[in-house]
Each structure stands twice: as C-alpha cells, then as structure tokens.
Amino acid sequence: MKNSITTLKGQSVHKRYLNLIGLASIIFSVASLVAFYPGAMTWDSMDQLRQARTGEYTDWQPPAMAFVWSLLLNLSDGPGGMLIFHFMLLWATALILFKWCAREEYRFGFLFLLLPVLPWILNFQFTIWKDVGMAYAWGLAIAICIYFRGQEKFPKAAAALVMALFIYGSVVRSNSLSAGVFLMPFLAISIFKINTIKSTVAFMVLGGVITVLAHLSAGALLQAKKTHSVAYVMFDDVIALKLRGVNVPVNFLTPEELTAVEHCEYLNTHEMGAAFCLSDEQFTSITQERFPDLKAAWLETVPRHISVYASFRWNAFLNLIRLPSLPPYYYTEFTVKKPPFSVGTENRETSKSEHLVNKFVTSSAKLIPGLFKPYTWLIVSITLMIYFQLSTVFRGTSFWLLPMSGLSYVLAYLPITPAADLRYAYWLCFIATLSLFAFVNIRFQGKTHQRFI
Structure with missing residues (x-):
C-alpha cells in the first residue's frame, strides 16, 4: 500500500x-x-x-x-x-x-x-x-x-x-x-x-x-x-531545357535578359529560380505582355524532350528535400520591416x-x-x-x-x-x-x- x-x-x-x-x-x-x-x-x-x-x-x-x-x-x-x-x-x-x-x-x-x-x-x-x-x-x-x-x-x-x-x-x-x-x-x-x-x-x-x-x-x-503565376514554373522549365542544349525558342527574352540568365549564379547553384535572375520589372513583363510566347515555347519543347525535363525536375526536387550531402537552405526568416511595411x-x-x-x-x-x-x-x-x-x-x-x-x-x-x-x-x-x-x-x-x- x-x-x-x-x-x-x-x-x-x-x-x-x-x-x-x-x-x-x-x-x-x-x-x-x-x-x-x-x-x-x-x-x-x-x-x-x-x-x-x-x-x-x-x-x-x-x-x-x-x-x-x-x-x-x-x-x-x-x-x-x-x-x-x-x-x-x-x-x-x-x-x-x-x-x-x-x-x-x-x-x-x-x-x-x-x-x-x-x-x-x-x-x-x-x-x-x-x-x-x-x-x-x-x-x-x-x-x-x-x-x-x-x-x-x-x-x-x-x-x-x-x-x-x-x-x-x-x-x-x-x-x-x-x-x-x-x-x-x-x-x-x-x-x-x-x-x-x-x-x-x-x-x-x-x-x-x-x-x-x-x-x-x-x-x-x-x-x-489574372497574372499567369504558372509562368514562374514554365520559365524554369524552358530555361532548364535551353541550358541543357535543347533548341528552345526564346523570343520572350531579349538578348540581354538571356545573357543575364545564362550567367546567373543563383540558377547555376540551385538549378531553379530562373526568375530571380531578372529584375521584377523584366519578369513581370514576361508574365504579362510576353506570356503567350513563353507558353508557346513550353508547349513546343517540353513534351518533345520529356526525358530532359524529367531529369531537371527530379534534380530540382532532390535539391528541395536536401539530402544528407546538402546543407539546410533558407530555413529561417526573421526580417522585420519598418512602417509602412x-x-x-x-x-x-x-x-x-x-x-x-x-x-x-x-x-x-x-x-x-x-x-x-x-x-x-x-x-x-x-x-x-x-x-x-x-x-x-x-x-x-x-x-x-x-x-x-x-x-x-x-x-x-x-x-x-x-x-x-x-x-x-x-x-x-x-x-x-x-x-x-x-x-x-x-x-x-x-x-x-x-x-x-
């Protein structure tokens, strides 16, 4: 007891x-x-x-x-x-x-x-x-x-x-x-x-x-x-194919923009996020005025090069889940802004x-x-x-x-x-x-x- x-x-x-x-x-x-x-x-x-x-x-x-x-x-x-x-x-x-x-x-x-x-x-x-x-x-x-x-x-x-x-x-x-x-x-x-x-x-x-x-x-x-938010993913896809040697029509980019993307350190490191290689104004123009050209390029090239596309997307996914060989990436955000926010x-x-x-x-x-x-x-x-x-x-x-x-x-x-x-x-x-x-x-x-x- x-x-x-x-x-x-x-x-x-x-x-x-x-x-x-x-x-x-x-x-x-x-x-x-x-x-x-x-x-x-x-x-x-x-x-x-x-x-x-x-x-x-x-x-x-x-x-x-x-x-x-x-x-x-x-x-x-x-x-x-x-x-x-x-x-x-x-x-x-x-x-x-x-x-x-x-x-x-x-x-x-x-x-x-x-x-x-x-x-x-x-x-x-x-x-x-x-x-x-x-x-x-x-x-x-x-x-x-x-x-x-x-x-x-x-x-x-x-x-x-x-x-x-x-x-x-x-x-x-x-x-x-x-x-x-x-x-x-x-x-x-x-x-x-x-x-x-x-x-x-x-x-x-x-x-x-x-x-x-x-x-x-x-x-x-x-x-x-409507802002065509899908353009973010489409842009990544067609740029990935372009950089992998696929003949992609890029009339939605100016020569200067294409050069900036090709030499973008962020893209070379992460394989995705090509939109970050351009200014907000440049990418907004692509999602609005030049979206039909981007969409046409995606529809023309991705289905015909599905193996290259799948390889890119698989690598991008592995980059997201951060396998043991990769360090954690962007795992905190504590930035507090001043008014007017x-x-x-x-x-x-x-x-x-x-x-x-x-x-x-x-x-x-x-x-x-x-x-x-x-x-x-x-x-x-x-x-x-x-x-x-x-x-x-x-x-x-x-x-x-x-x-x-x-x-x-x-x-x-x-x-x-x-x-x-x-x-x-x-x-x-x-x-x-x-x-x-x-x-x-x-x-x-x-x-x-x-x-x-």
Whole structure:
C-alpha cells in the first residue's frame, strides 16, 4: 500500500514537472511574439499587404489571405493583426491537444505545449506567409477533431469551425489540393464516425471538390486579376531545357535578359529560380505582355524532350528535400520591416531578444541539420503512416491520413518545385511533428483505444 502511494506521488511530481516545461515553452513563445511583433515579412508578404490595403487583388498570391488581412487591418494597420491571428491558431492547437492528453491521462501531453518553440516550427513562425497560415489553420482543425472524436456525437459548432478552418487553409495556398485530399477524410471521419474504404475515398473526392471550388470562388468573388503565376514554373522549365542544349525558342527574352540568365549564379547553384535572375520589372513583363510566347515555347519543347525535363525536375526536387550531402537552405526568416511595411521599406534594427531566438534556431540547425531538411520529415511521415496501418493500437483508425497529407503535399512538388526553401515543406514538418506527438502519447499509454476511428 505504501509503495503504491509512493508511486502515485512520484508520478504526480513527474507529471507536474513535465507540465512546467510545457508552461515555460508557452512563456518563451509569448516573449518571442512580443520581440518580433508586428511580424517578419518578405516580398510575398508585402505584396499581400498591399492588396489588403488597396482592395485590389491578383491571383499571383491566393487572394483569400489578403482579404482576411484587410479585415484585420481594422485592428492594426500593418502585419500585426495577421501575426496575432496566426499565433492564436497555433496556441489553440497546442492547448487543445494538451487538454486532450490530460483528459485521457496521457503522460506526454506536455509535448504539444512545445510545438510553438520547436526550432523547425519557430523558424518561420513570425513570418506572414500563406504556408504558415495553412499549417496553423489545418493544425487547429485537426486538434478539434482529435479532441471531440471520442464523443458519441461531434458538436455541430465544432464541426462547422473545422470545415471553416479547412477551407481557409485550402484557399491560402494555391497547391493545397495535394494535402487537402488526405486531410479531409481524417476530419470527416472524425465528425461523421464513418470509417470504411468507400467513405475514405468519397471524402477524398469531397476534399478535392471543396478545395477547387473554394479557390475558384475566392478568385471570382474578389475579382482577382489574372497574372499567369504558372509562368514562374514554365520559365524554369524552358530555361532548364535551353541550358541543357535543347533548341528552345526564346523570343520572350531579349538578348540581354538571356545573357543575364545564362550567367546567373543563383540558377547555376540551385538549378531553379530562373526568375530571380531578372529584375521584377523584366519578369513581370514576361508574365504579362510576353506570356503567350513563353507558353508557346513550353508547349513546343517540353513534351518533345520529356526525358530532359524529367531529369531537371527530379534534380530540382532532390535539391528541395536536401539530402544528407546538402546543407539546410533558407530555413529561417526573421526580417522585420519598418512602417509602412511595403517593398523598399528598410529593415528594423535587430533587438537582443530577436537575436536570441534567431541564434536558437540557427544553432539548432548546425547541431541537428536533419531537422531542417524535408527528407527527414518524409522518412518520419512514411514510417508513421506504415506504423499506423500495422500497429494493433492504431489499426482501423484514420491517423495514417495525417502523415499521408504531409507526404502527398511535398511529393506534389515533383513537377513544380519553385526553390529549395524549407518553407515549401513547412506543412510536412508541422503535420509530421503533430502526428509523432500523437503517436507517442497513444502508443506509450499502454492500452488500446478502440474509440479512436
């Protein structure tokens, strides 16, 4: 009896200690938010803020995020409102999953409180990017589903919020379809308690339809100007073929522009991102006035040289996932601009707090570089997906759809890899981490939870 009481007291102290670690992470996260407020920005962010301020939208960036941003400008004339919105989504995800673990008496619930301070999530956390918005909106949708999936009836208000978060996450990233078709079945199975092969396939189709219709509706309702964003990928393709000896008609380039591209150090290093070899004005001209010529060149050459094209795209994808021989690339972004937060605005002077957070992330990347490379999270996702399917604890559940969503998202970059930036795999890193923490809590609880479907 005495030994039993001692054991219970020891477990209580251990649990309290772990929860204090989680609390400390939230405090660190809040302090970091204060340090980086109103948020880090790049050209993409500033372009979306410009659209939010003017109410004139283009489809180069998904206009839905700029529209939501325009509403948040009533709270803060700058990036601050959107930064707070993203943090609310992230904190809600962490706290709901922690509360779920506490209710189920899982021992490692504190791991979810660490989500906001993990260096491979903290690295882009302050950047106002659509990648971040999609990850955090979908993360909260997953958290709500996990929390309520054990109940006999899923609350209608919670189900409505889940669908709203799914749609928002879908429309803020133009390539969200590849991830959404696997995420929707997990959400729908959680809500409707139907888990069969037929229902999973049906929900996948439903997710695809909702995503496509949401994108089309957002563009039409906001009257987004057509900008031929596909030109970015087309330009990479035809330039890659040209540099590999294929006879490509390049009448969409001036001789000076062609010379600049051929001698571009960025392109020679990364094999993609040819648009960065030209000025904004030059590339905008290609996407607008000269787009028909670019499109004609792509249609004429790519289908006839598919092996060369496939080789280029495969190498570009390997460059993105950063195999062990390659160092992490563009894995942080902490640049905070001065008002008015527009193109050409100077950067704000870095504070000691900002430097500390930046140092934490960069030191982590030097210590464990694999955590900042997509290939690591691809391996984690594949391993989790297989385990969720084979384990007696998870067999028959829909948890395998979570890592599958991240896996599918990154694999979809095979034909369209735009750069080697880690931001393009942010959803993979986020959902793989969340899935891993769920696995640890359920698997090492020591009992099978049949009510998880």
